[in-house]
Amino acid sequence: VRKHSQHMKLFKNKGKDETSLRRQRVEVSIELRKAKKDEQILKRRNISIHVKEENPTLGQGRSFEIIQPSLEEIMEAVNGDDTELQLLATQAARRLLSRHRDPPINQIIELGIIPRMVEFLGRADNAGLQFEAAWALTNIASGTSEHTRAVVEGGAIPAFISLLSSPHMHISEQSVWALGNIAGDGPLFRDALIARDVIPPLLALVSPATPIGFLRNITWTLSNLCRNKNPCPPLDAVKKILPVLIFLLQHEDKEVISDSCWAVSYLTDSCNDRIQVVVDTGILPRLVELMDSPDVNVVTPALRAVGNVVTGTDQQTQEAIDAGVLTVLPRLLRHTKPVIQKEAAWTLSNIAAGPCQQIQQIITCGLLPPLVELLSKGDFKAQKEAVWVVANFTTGGTVDQVVELVRSGVLKPLLNLLLAKDSKTILTILETISKLFMAAEKLGETEKLCLLVEELDGLEKIENLQNHENDMVYRAALDIIEKYFSGEEMTDLEPQTGQDGLYDFSVEKEDFNF
């Protein structure tokens, strides 16, 4: 029979095997009817409400033979006197709050049982009840600010802080988690916790024997206590936390390290005084080491922390350089993740904004080649940062250093970026070009630079920018054209390729200054 096998294949798709085949197709090209889907979603919601309120025996735990009471029943039992029922109801509430889909946080809050559950936190005689209440409150506090506030206003802060010292590890761990959620809401609750002296008992939980999962929770909560500005956390709190962070940064667990780095990055994202507090701990070499980690989850916060440090004073920046940041940055500028490229370029731009000694160190450490690479083929956001590196470099660098920069081939990708859509970037580039011309003037090499710019199709691009919608861009472009590319006939600048080799400005030439 003709084309037998092929057609049988087609036909088998018909009746059987739908799961895989159909799904594939659904993924590729099915757009379900919007209205239909919305309707279905509504139905789904109806069903879940129905299940909860009218048919309590059919809750989501059905397959485990767990009976899920209604919200009404939960409220009554929590408010009642029967300890056993209190436990069951709190557990039921916790279960609702810990399901993946649509946890009924609002409904539970509306039952008004939060103060009662906070009360349960204090039942030292009933660890089960304490734990279930702690978990339920943790999940309520995990919602919006309003949700968190409901928990705090229920009096949970002191209750959780005292539970940190519970003899039951799972209860103290759950309290750490809840406090993390409260601290994460913002500076107000963070400082309320600090004022209640949350830090000493929290730090006391850190020891070499602490189980890893627990330690991760502690680290995360600590990072939330360091997090947020306006205002930043109180200085004495920071000073208490820092030594423990340094200890945690030595840990072998990547998550612990990552969250510790984030904590340090929050602390350095501040005024120079606060940066100094961090630098004084001698933490920089370890952070630089972590910037070189194979794990993006570690590299990102470590780089952020060090990047924040070099926004500080020249001295603080020098400490980062001394810790080796410039030896790590080339690799990060070439990182596969665009975000890392961008952050690395941002960091470099701040070092390039420093004194010329530090700029010299940039050259010495071989940062120019990766910079040029990034400028020519990096991610656009990273390119924008790289433009800033060049801009800062030409502003603060000596004439020799600027010549070195041009020699490394920065001009071509820089001029190419004049085609970018972003006016701010274009403006920065035009200002940089002006500075390059100023340097060339000092050396008497203006014409050579003109020629180089023209050869790299830069002149055309600058000329086109005279039509740019942004007035500043137009004026900057016009300024360059008027100063360096008009008046004198272009004929004078016709390719002077004859003298000694093709282009006098070609980057590898030895005998020219510029």
Place this chain on the structure above:
Amino acid sequence: QRVLLLVASDVDALCACKILQALFQCDHVQYTLVPVSGWQELETAFLEHKDQFKYFVLINCGANVDLLEILQPEEDTFFFVCDSHRPINVVNVYNDTQVKLLVKQDDDLDVPAYDDIFRDEEDEEEDSESESEGSEPLEKRRRFEEEVIERTMRRRQRREWEARRREILFDYEQYEYHGTSSAMVMFDLAWIMSKDLNDMLWWAIVGLTDQWVQDKITQMKYVTDIGILQRHVSRHNHRNEDEENSLSIDCMRIAFEYDLRLALYQHWSLYESLCNTSYTSASLKLWSVQGQKRLQEFLADMGLPLKQVKQKFNSMDMSLKENLREMIEESANKFGMKDLRVQTFSIHFGFKNKFSASDIVYATTSLMENIEKEGPETTNFIKALDSLSRGNLDKLHQGLDLAKKQLRAIQQTVASCICTNLVISQGPFLYCSLMEGTPDVKLFSKPVSLCLLSKYLLKSFVCSTKNKRCKLLPLVMAAPMDVEQGTVIMVGIPPETESSDKKNFFGRAFEKAAESTSSRTLHNHFELSIIELKTEDRSKFLDALISLLS
């Protein structure tokens, strides 16, 4: 934008095609017409034309399989599907971008709910966090149910959902049946656009009549749709009732008729028609001597002279023709034929051109399945299509002649099958196989002819057998297809009962039987209950089918 029209080989499809062509002409839409007789041709036609066309109209094909899966079209390709095959594939139903189904609004499709058969991918990947690499820690975190419990629970729910999905789809896809005639759907479209013409209405009538002649729809559905069309007929043809505005005799008129259910009788002799109509032949058991005697008695009861009955209907005495229908009906009742008259329509144009809708169906079918080769593959299709236009009377008459031959061949084959006990009970179904060398066997290598034969045979068999159980069985019929390649064509039809819902489970059963025995089958026909099979594999295939249905 040029449109590609892919049209299946059945009369309803041709009629729908005629209506659409007229609409296209009206709106100056350019199109290319490609006849397709099965999935292979559909696929080939698509591959050949997919680069030049973005819009494809499929008539009486494509609804019951996952089109996108089979054709793998580009994203900017669109299919408009007007197909009476049911059930409609669920992916076609829920695809709202590339597949547009033309379905009558009040057709009950019983499609499973979207959420019962499709799951959004996002539901499954709730806890994959791989993409958040390097991002800041969350400010707040919820503690979920223990991971293990969650995962087991989700996996269990998923398994249950899948089992339920299989069940739902099995129920949905188990039976093949037919929805509203595509010609009627197309006519509806024309009507909604206020572009309906009397010619289009006639094609819609022929399309519906095809479904009735081929036994594809229930009596109930037929009567309902006749009612719908009758309203259109009176709307379009009322002018003749009024003397002043009466139309020229050359204009076409459609009339509702409560006509005799005798095939082609107005173009034949009454006698021939009585003998070759399945209903009368089966009821009177004409294959037996007693049956022939009963026929004579029947004629005598009507008081019609044999000589008159045997001559061309056109030449019969006018006096006899008056009240003929009532006369025949009265006698038929006495002979147990209560349904000899049926609601239908006829068309008149000119002085002598009168055709009943079923005349056209028989003629067009015969032209389409003409076994005399007259040119390339598509010749029959084009000829059949042309015969539907009033201007091609010669083709129509050729079709009528072929149809008479076909009906005779069917009746003779039915008689010989019954007389030589070729219909055998296999337990869960009846089985009949035509031998190579049987007269007219070549005719029955064509699907529509074979289906007609099967239906007529089953009807006759049910009338002939005394075995009550056998009366309720479906029938599987096989005929030689291609001797050189050693293949047979096989069709399965549902039981012949009065209340039959015309739903056919053989499509799925054939698939399963073929799969379990690795039989070399070709499921090429748009009707899934018609397959081609290697002759050598027939016995193991049948064995599997028997055990599957037992």
